Amino acid sequence: xxxxxxxxxxxxxGAVTAVEQFDLEIAxxxxxxxxxxxxxGKSTTLRMIAGLESITHGDLMxxxxxxxxxxxxxxxxxxxxQNYALYPHKSVFDNMAMALKLQKMPKAEIAERVNGxxxxxxxxxYLERKPAALSGGQRQRVAIGRAIVRTPEVFLFDEPLxxxxxxxxxxxxxxxxxxHGRMGxxxxxxxxxxxxxxxxxxxxxxLNGGKVAQIGTPREVYDHPATEFVAGFxxxxxxxxxxxxxxxxxxxxxxxDLVLHATERLQSTDPALTLGVRPEHxxxxxxxxxxxxxxxxxxxxxxxxxxxxxxxxxxxxMGQPMLARVGGTDFPLxxxxxxxxIDPARLHAFHPKTGLSIHSEAKQ
Numbered sequence: 001x002x003x004x005x006x007x008x009x010x011x012x013x014g015a016v017t018a019v020e021q022f023d024l025e026i027a028x029x030x031x032x033x034x035x036x037x038x039x040x041g042k043s044t045t046l047r048m049i050a051g052l053e054s055i056t057h058g059d060l061m062x063x064x065x066x067x068x069x070x071x072x073x074x075x076x077x078x079x080x081x082q083n084y085a086l087y088p089h090k091s092v093f094d095n096m097a098m099a100l101k102l103q104k105m106p107k108a109e110i111a112e113r114v115n116g117x118x119x120x121x122x123x124x125x126y127l128e129r130k131p132a133a134l135s136g137g138q139r140q141r142v143a144i145g146r147a148i149v150r151t152p153e154v155f156l157f158d159e160p161l162x163x164x165x166x167x168x169x170x171x172x173x174x175x176x177x178x179x180h181g182r183m184g185x186x187x188x189x190x191x192x193x194x195x196x197x198x199x200x201x202x203x204x205x206x207l208n209g210g211k212v213a214q215i216g217t218p219r220e221v222y223d224h225p226a227t228e229f230v231a232g233f234x235x236x237x238x239x240x241x242x243x244x245x246x247x248x249x250x251x252x253x254x255x256x257d258l259v260l261h262a263t264e265r266l267q268s269t270d271p272a273l274t275l276g277v278r279p280e281h282x283x284x285x286x287x288x289x290x291x292x293x294x295x296x297x298x299x300x301x302x303x304x305x306x307x308x309x310x311x312x313x314x315x316x317x318m319g320q321p322m323l324a325r326v327g328g329t330d331f332p333l334x335x336x337x338x339x340x341x342i343d344p345a346r347l348h349a350f351h352p353k354t355g356l357s358i359h360s361e362a363k364q
Contacts, residue, residue, distance in 0.1 A: 001185050002063030002076065002153035003028045004049065010057035011044050018044045021057050022212045024205065029184045035197040036207035037233070042190045043158055045207075049188060050079050050156050063153055078147035079156040082163060084139045086131040086146075092118075093127040096146045117145045120182075121175075137168045144179070157189040161196065173199055194234055198222070206230050226357055228350040231276050237312060239276045240322045243352065246271045256319035261294055263344050268358050274350045281346040282324040284313060284332065290339035299340045301332050315340060 003026060010021035019041040026032050034042035047053040049060060051072030060067050067075050086095050093114055100110045118124045121141045131139055140160060147155060157176075161169045173196060180187055191197055197204050198218045206213045206221060206229075214226040225231035231239045244251035244260065251260045251273065260266070260275065290296055299322075303314040311331045313324040317340050324340065332338050349358045 001028050003061075004154060004186060004188065005061035005064075006045075006049075006058065007061065008058035009045070009048060009055060009060060011041070011048060011053060012056045018210055019048075019207075020211045024212075024215070026186060026188065029186055031180050031187045031189065031200060031202045033189045033191060033197040033201035033204045034207060035191060035194060035201075035204050035233075036213075037192055039209075040207040041210040042192075042205075042207050046079075046156055046158055046188060046190045049154075050077055051075055052079075076153035077156055078150045078152035078154075079158065080140075080143050080147050080160045082159040084131070084143045084163075086139060086142060088131050091128050091130060092123060092134070092142050095131070095142055096149055099146065099150050113149045113151075114145075117148045120148075120179075121145050135168075136164050137172060140164065140172060141175075144176075148183070153186065155185050155187040157187065159191055160189075162191075162193070169196075176200060195236065198234070206233065208233075224357075224359065225348065228274055228276070228355040228357075231348055231350070231357075235278055235280075237279050237323055237325065239278050239348070240282075242275045242320055244273050244275050246273075251275065253318075253320050256317075258297060258318035258320045260342070260347075261344070263347075265344060265347060265359075266349050268349065268351075270351060272352050273358070274352045274355075276348040276350065277322075277342055277346055279312065279323045279325040281343055282315075282322065283341040283343070284315075284324050284326050285339045285341070286332070287337055287339055291341065293341070295344055296339055296341045299338050301334050301336045301338060304331060304333050306331075313338075 006024040008021045008023060011019040034045055036042050044053055048055050055068050062075055096114045096117065097110050100113060118127055121144065123141055123145060126134060126138060161172050164172060177200060189200060201218055203215060203217055204221055205215050208229050214221055214230045221230060221234050225234060243254040245254060246262065249262050251262055251266060297318050299315045299317040301313055302316055305312040306328055309328050311326050311328045313326060313331065315322045315324055350356060351358065
């Protein structure tokens with residue numbers, strides 16, 4: 001196992017910057033997730049760590065050793081790819097043993113390692129099968145097993161679950177968590193799926209347009225998003241955003257009749273803000289059951305979507321479109337009038353030009 005340090009690491013293709021220079025310290029045994037939309041630079045960063053992409057700027061340290069100019073095979077890393085990358089004409093055993101055979105390891109030691117990892121991953125009954133005779137989840141286990149037998153210092157995962165169906169992805173997420181708990185190897189995992197990131201990561205690095213938007217634990221990036229992009233990217237369904245303009249001690253929400261008090265949390269010298277609240281932080285009441293107060297507003301249900309345990313309500317709150325997440329057993333239907341309470345402590349505020357959280361900026 002080893003720590004990984006990125007010191008002002010950056011990548012450019014000629015005049016095009018793919019990853020802007022940034023610093024990152026990944027602790028020994030940490031499970032770190034690189035998260036972001038397509039084209040944000042997360043896979044490029046992973047490939048620089050693996051040695052599959054050259055590093056334009058900065059230094060990469062693995063276990064305290066600079067590895068910028070070291071071949072991928074000598075960096076002590078093992079990578080699991082999105083498309084499995086298995087040899088179709090070789091058995092599961094031979095696929096897992098290939099790297100060890102290339103190292104000219106004794107046959108007895110190869111067999112011991114492969115059989116031990118196969119037992120750990122539940123692959124023992126399939127060792128003589130070819131990849132075509134395996135399910136998607138079993139193939140992914142073989143790809144992971146091939147990485148484990150090399151006993152690397154760092155595991156690199158490049159969207160390994162994206163080819164699996166939804167049910168199998170959930171199962172494989174659990175297996176990856178259990179595997180990391182048993183082995184404790186430093187792991188760097190790339191995904192565009194924020195559910196994977198939230199459930200697997202010790203820390204998340206959120207990238208956008210080649211820049212690091214925020215680094216933090218899953219709870220930190222959910223509760224305290226540093227930018228409007230992070231606030232909208234983390235959480236499902238996405239945060240509700242409203243454009244507000246200051247009028248005295250209130251924020252008038254543009255193109256609606258919704259007016260919010262300028263609480264201490266919503267103080268800003270700017271005359272305009274983008275305000276946000278998550279769907280799960282809106283309380284929806286029948287009109288006769290609603291509490292009184294300045295944060296309770298009239299609303300109409302435009303559409304109700306049952307998800308099972310939960311339901312999503314598309315609302316018009318004083319003319320402002322909002323999405324609310326409520327319990328799925330007893331909820332209002334389309335066309336019904338309701339009242340909505342917004343918890344002022346759950347409101348987020350961002351500068352409309354920079355996208356930065358006014359709360360994050362205040363800490364800088």
